Amino acid sequence: MSEMDAQPPVSRRSLLDHVIALCGTVTGVALVGPAVAYLWPVTKAGPVKSREEVGDAAGWAPWTARKASIAGKPVLIVRTDKGFIALSAVCTHLGCLVEYDAAKKAIACPCHGAxxxxxxxxxxxxxxxxxxxxxxxxxxxxxxxxV
Ligand code: FES
Known part of the structure; x- marks a missing residue:
C-alpha cells in the first residue's frame, strides 16, 4: 500500500464545496474588480492632458511672455533665445499670479516678493x-x- 492510498478519498460533497467556493471567489472578483478600478485615484501624471495653441512663433519676440489659461490653469509662456518655456503662473507660496520681468529675465511674484x-x-x-x-x-x- 503506497502513501497515496493512505489519504481519504475526496468525497463528492467536498468536491462540490470546493467548486462552489471557487465560483463564489471568481464572481466576487468580477464584481469588485471593476468597482476598485473605477474608484482608484488617477495617477499624478494623469491620463488626460490638455494641449492648446498659445500663439504664432513668428510674431513672438524673444524675451517676451504671454499668459494663457489652459484647462483652467494659468500658464506663463516665455520665449527665450533658445525657445519657449511654459510654467505654471500660480505662485507656490500662497497662489498669487506671477509676472515675467523682461528686464531681469526672471519671474516675480508681486504678493510677497518672490x-x-x-x-x-x-x-x-x-x-x-x-x-x-x-x-x-x-x-x-x-x-x-x-498641461
Ligand atoms: S504668493 Fe507668491 S510670494 Fe507669496
Whole structure:
C-alpha cells in the first residue's frame, strides 16, 4: 500500500464545496474588480492632458511672455533665445499670479516678493517649491502648451 492510498478519498460533497467556493471567489472578483478600478485615484501624471495653441512663433519676440489659461490653469509662456518655456503662473507660496520681468529675465511674484528663474526654480522669497513646468511644442509655426 503506497502513501497515496493512505489519504481519504475526496468525497463528492467536498468536491462540490470546493467548486462552489471557487465560483463564489471568481464572481466576487468580477464584481469588485471593476468597482476598485473605477474608484482608484488617477495617477499624478494623469491620463488626460490638455494641449492648446498659445500663439504664432513668428510674431513672438524673444524675451517676451504671454499668459494663457489652459484647462483652467494659468500658464506663463516665455520665449527665450533658445525657445519657449511654459510654467505654471500660480505662485507656490500662497497662489498669487506671477509676472515675467523682461528686464531681469526672471519671474516675480508681486504678493510677497518672490523670484523664480526661467526654469521655475525659486531664487528668492518664501515659496517652498519651484513653479511646475509644462510641455511646449512648436508645430507649423504655432506654439502649443500641454498641461
Ligand atoms: S504668493 Fe507668491 S510670494 Fe507669496
Amino acid at each position: 523670484w523664480f528663474d526661467l526654469n521655475g526654480q525659486v531664487t528668492g522669497g518664501p515659496p517652498p517649491r519651484p513653479l511646475p513646468a509644462y510641455g511646449v511644442s512648436e508645430v507649423q509655426g504655432k506654439v502649443f502648451v500641454s
